Amino acid sequence: MEQMRNIFLIGFMGCGKSTVAKELHQMYGLHIIEMDQLIAERQGMSIANIFEQYGELFFRDLESELLGQIQADSKQVISCGGGIVLREKNVAEMRKNGSIVLLTAKPETILSRVSRDDNRPILKGKKTVKDITELMEARREKYEKAADFIVATDNKTSYEIAKEIMQKIGETIC
Ligand code: S3P
Numbered sequence: 001m002e003q004m005r006n007i008f009l010i011g012f013m014g015c016g017k018s019t020v021a022k023e024l025h026q027m028y029g030l031h032i033i034e035m036d037q038l039i040a041e042r043q044g045m046s047i048a049n050i051f052e053q054y055g056e057l058f059f060r061d062l063e064s065e066l067l068g069q070i071q072a073d074s075k076q077v078i079s080c081g082g083g084i085v086l087r088e089k090n091v092a093e094m095r096k097n098g099s100i101v102l103l104t105a106k107p108e109t110i111l112s113r114v115s116r117d118d119n120r121p122i123l124k125g126k127k128t129v130k131d132i133t134e135l136m137e138a139r140r141e142k143y144e145k146a147a148d149f150i151v152a153t154d155n156k157t158s159y160e161i162a163k164e165i166m167q168k169i170g171e172t173i174c
Contacts, residue, residue, distance in 0.1 A: 006076045006098035007169065010146060012136050013082040013120050014113035015103040016153045016161065021079040023158040028166065030077040033070050035063065035084070042066075047081075051121035060087065067093050083122070085142040094146070099169050102147035103161070107132040109154050 007024065009017040018034060025032045036047050039062050043050055050059050063081055067090055070078060074097060084090050094100050105113075107129045114120060115127055126135065144150070149168040153161055 005074050006071070006078055006094075007165065008078045008080055008084075008094045008098045008100045009103060010080050010084055010094075010100060010143060011082065011103035012105070012110060012132075012139065012143070013123060014110040015082075015105045016113075016158065017079040017082075017103055019158045020103060020153075020161050020165070021077045023162040024077040024165065027159070027162050030075055031073070033076050033078040035066060035070075035079060036081050039063065039066060039081075046119055048119045048121050056121075064090055064093075071097050085139065085146045091146045100146050100148045101165050101168075102143050102150045103153050104143075104150060105153045107136060110136075 007030065009021055011017055021032050021034065024030050039050070039059070040047055043062070045053070047059070050062070060083070063084060064087060067080075067084070070076065071093060078098070080094075084094075091100070110132050111127060111129055114123055118124075122135070123132070126132070149165070151161055151164050151168070156164075
């Protein structure tokens with residue numbers, strides 16, 4: 001049996017990475033890494049405050065640094081921040097020891113999931129279908145290029161999505 005590597009969940013904000021990571025943890029016992037949560041805990045402040053006080057570049061450096069550290073282990077499901085693909089070196093790092101799964105959702109679905117959340121600085125003042133569509137389009141190529149597999153999440157339960165991911169990865173986990 002092939003050694004189970006890490007599973008990196010990537011995709012736009014609100015596409016369901018955290019929920020699906022929890023499901024993969026529950027169904028298959030994979031260790032969960034929630035990147036944004038870890039970054040916030042380490043810095044002792046919210047993601048919104050990190051952006052506000054230190055800027056996006058500082059956050060992106062923390063993100064890349066953390067990625068390098070968590071890669072040392074395997075059998076983990078890693079819920080990445082939506083901007084992880086913005087740096088090519090992050091994608092190269094994920095590839096070293098993981099399968100990269102892109103979760104997608106329609107802009108309308110994204111909007112309904114993020115509308116009441118103020119901890120996403122990239123979406124500040126941009127919570128319309130039009131703005132979200134534009135942001136998604138601007139990142140689409142990077143997401144699709146990085147992905148080993150793409151799983152659409154609209155109208156699916158997290159159980160169905162988790163099953164589909166494991167099927168696509170084609171791994172058997174003990
Ligand atoms: C970001 C997505 C966020 C978080 C930060 C930046 C992005 O994570 O990392 O606000 O650039 O898309 P989620 O995708 O978990 O919301």
